[in-house]
Amino acid sequence: MKRLSLLLVLVTILSVVAACAPAEPEVITETEIVEQTVVVEGETVVQTEVVEKVVTPTPEPQDPVVVLQGAEIISMDPYFTQSLPDDSVQKHVFQMLTRFNKDVELEPYVAESWEMVDELTWEFKLKEGYTFHNGEVVDAHAFAFSLNRGNELLEAGEGDVTYQYTLMNMDYAEAVDDYTLRVVTNEPNPIMPIHMAHTQTAAVPPGYLSEHTQQEFQQAGIGSGPYKVVENVPDERVVIEAWEDYKDGPPAIKTIIWRAAPEAATRINELKAGNADIIANVPPDLALSVDKASGVHMAPVDGLRRMFIGMHQERHPALQQTEVRQAINYAFDCEGMMQSLLAGAGQCSGNLINRPFSNPEIEPYPYDPERAAELLDEAGWVMGADGIREKDGEKLSLEMDCPNGRYIKDSEMCQVFGSDLEEVGIDVNVNILDWSVFIGKALNRGEGFADLHLIGSGPGFSPRSDLGYIEAETGSNRSRYANDEITAIFDQLKTTYEMDKRVELTQEIEMLAHEDAAVVQIYFQVDFYAASDRLDWEPRPDERILLLDASLR
Amino acid sequence: MAYLVRRVLQTVIVVFGVSVFAFGLMFLTGDPAEVRLGAGADLMTADEIQEYREKMGYDRPWYVQYLDFLGGAVQGDFGDSIRYHEPAFEVVRRRFPATAQLAVVSLLISVALGVPIGVISATHPNTWLDYLTTFIALVGQSVPSFWLGIMLMLIFGVWLRWLPISGRGGWQNLLMPSFTLAAFSLARNMRLTRSSLLEVIQQDYVRTARAKGLSEYRVLFGHALRNAMLPIVTMIGLQLGFLMAGSVITESIFAWPGVGRLIIEAIYNKDFPLIQAGVTMLAIAFTMVNLIVDLLYAYIDPRVRYD
Secondary structure, rough: HHHHOOOOOOOHHHHHHHOOOOOOOOOOOEEEEEEEEEEEEEEEEEOOOOOOOEOOOOOOOOOOOOOOOOOOOOOOOOOHOOOHHHHHHHHOOOOOOOOEEEOOEEEEEEEEEEEEEEEEEEEEEOOOOOOOOOOEEEOHHHHHHHHHHHHHHHOOOOOEEEHHHHOOOEEEEEEEEEEEEEEEEEOOOOHHHHHHOHHHHHOOOOOHHHHOOOOHHHHHHOOOOEEEEEEEEEEOOOEEEEEEOOOOOOOOOOEEEEOOOOOOHHHHHHHHOOEEEEEEOOOOHHHHHHHHHHOOOEEEEEEEEEEEEEEEEOOOOHOOOHHHHHHHHOOOOOOHHHHHHHHHOEEOOOOOOOOOOOOOOOOOOOOOOOOOHHHHHHHOEEEOOOOOOOEOOOEEEEEEEEEEEOOOOOOHHHHHHHHHHHHOOEEEEEEEHHHHHHHHHHHHHHHOOOOOEEEEOOOOOOOHHHHHOOOOOOOOOOOOOOHHHHHHHHHHHOOOHHHHHHHHHHHHHHHHHHHHHEEHHHHHHEEEEEOOOOOOOOOOOOOOOOOOOEEEO | HHHHHHHHHHHHHHHHHHHHHHHHHHOOOOOOHHHHHHHHHHHHHHHHHHHHHHHHHOOOHHHHHHHHHHHOOOEEEEEEEEOOOEHHHHHHHHHHHHHHHEEEHHHHHHHHHHHHHHHHHHOOOOHHHHHHHHHHHHHHHOOOOHHHHHHHHHHHHHHHOOOOOOOOOOHHHHHHHHHHHHHHHHHHHHHHHHOOOOHOOHHHHHHHHHHOOOHHHHHHHHHHHHHHHHHHHHHHHHHHHHHHHHHHHHHOOOOOOOOHHHHHHHHHHOHHHHHHHHHHHHHHHHHHHHHHHHHHHHOOOOOOOOO
């Protein structure tokens, strides 16, 4: 009985193993009757032969590539959203006159060339041959319609174009001929080609929009890019497919599914389970677990979002002294913070301008608490008995507003920063705030901000706009910093149109701001992506996920 | 009839109070005009912002704005969502079925498992079975839902690959989120069933039924459980409202496109019309469920008086 049971167990195990063994690939054959005419003994004879041939199997359809972002796609109308996840999808579906390549360098897209014909007018020459997914032609008329639509939305207070179209300050756009577009501005705008890379200047189909509502267009997302929208389930997913009729040839990845998962743990689990191919915003402390998993890998990239600490000029009087601001920079151990919070993934920087326009001569302030103490003494802030510096009876106690969960390790950064300053006698009380509360304080040029605040600023894609934070009287200047020397150079910029000269002037501003310690520049945020090994894809530094050049291994 | 009228009036007052609160949120978080303009406000002059403020009506007295809001709200018009650029009511309505589906399935699970386990526990007091079920209840009420959800995801989604991890789809997509949401309610139903049934089992009429020679099955299900179910029915009815309103964590973990997550994101983005629409509609759903439960309870149990 025992032997019989053992035999049964063995048979069962063998059966299971056999079932689990990888199957031999199926060989598909088909028979074919081949006729051959031959001459036999002077007579022409037709011989037939039955031949068995191995048939090449039809390739399996390519599995869709799944991209998992942190928020759902809100709209497929680029003029009605500023959301980054939306922008990533829209850059596959829509075309602009120009675009930024993976090295964040401006290059032609639908426009093949451009020039500034006078102070207020830019002329773009367009390539021929592009069409919308519904067959309409992409020409200067379509672009004029699209850009004027943006202006109309701005005037009507509709859409989500306030920021972009206020920045462009465009009067109107017109088609000189079918493939020559002129854009007329209200004031000289030397960086119009850079603005034309923004998705909110994309070509949208005039014919479709004249016959359909904006809601219908928002759902359909008809563009002229290498991908077209095939499915749009609001709040769930957007599916795009490579467009076979794209003028420059369809991209390698056939189908991309865009989904969202707010929780980082969910995104990571989806990637590990093989349900996602690219995920965004991986917390750095979970990067190791992703790298250890089979079939997936981390894909970090030095981003363009600068993290810095603003020092409000209308709060504590100490912050109005250059020596104190410099001391704060010296007191802060940036490298130590990168190691402890980001496992060394961040790169400390003293630059305010994004590469490639940043001033190469600027080095970040070194960690030097002795030098910080000297500067504070020079400024008259002497160490008190309680370990807090004071001057004329006033304590050097600062309040710091800090967002929570908006940026990588933001609240932790504030606490580390605060403790560094306390080492040199500056008392810092950190207020950790939910982003919705924090951003309310940022309104009206930082009216609600305390003495210090941690904030990030995304890429402006032009050196001029990267400096908005320190330009006096602008809305972005949330610490209300002002420097007469810098203001004079900003005035000079308004009438300087050559790009090389503009870069020179902005680098000069950047150096002055650095020497004056306008802010405490920390680092350019590292963006942590993760991807499946089956995908040949490189992340971009501008927080957009693009698969136009990607392929499956 | 008097009771019905009184309860309906109470419901209306509660919803009215919630609408005032939802409307007032707009003023607690900064200038509505600048919030609505977002980053664009940085590029505009003070005069331009004032012009926008007047255009949107934000310069009117708060009570005028509230009456305007109330007049629209009773017609389902909360204005357009700042983020979605479509009527806020439509955005919320579109998400409601997902939340309702999750809440109802969670409720069914919590009842289908919680009540029988509670019965088993009550009929086997102070046995290993009783201790085990009590332990399960303790765990169910102690374990945070976000931890439970992620553990289920890891086991069934990543290791075993039996179930999809996130998103809405077929019944397979519903299993993990509904179990996560049901865990606390399941444990509570189990404990309530156990204690209610234990109390009823001690009653004289149950002893009499046994003395008459009725089978234990008949005693339990024909007499004891029927009387023990009254508080359980009340709790179950109330749970539906709580499940709908409290599903935000589960919806976030499993990327379930429901109303709870929508409202949290709306708060994050300061999308006032969407917050107002979502909070008001959830309040209406919650109070309506409570009203129905209260009316049912009064109908089921004639002994109940609400003087």
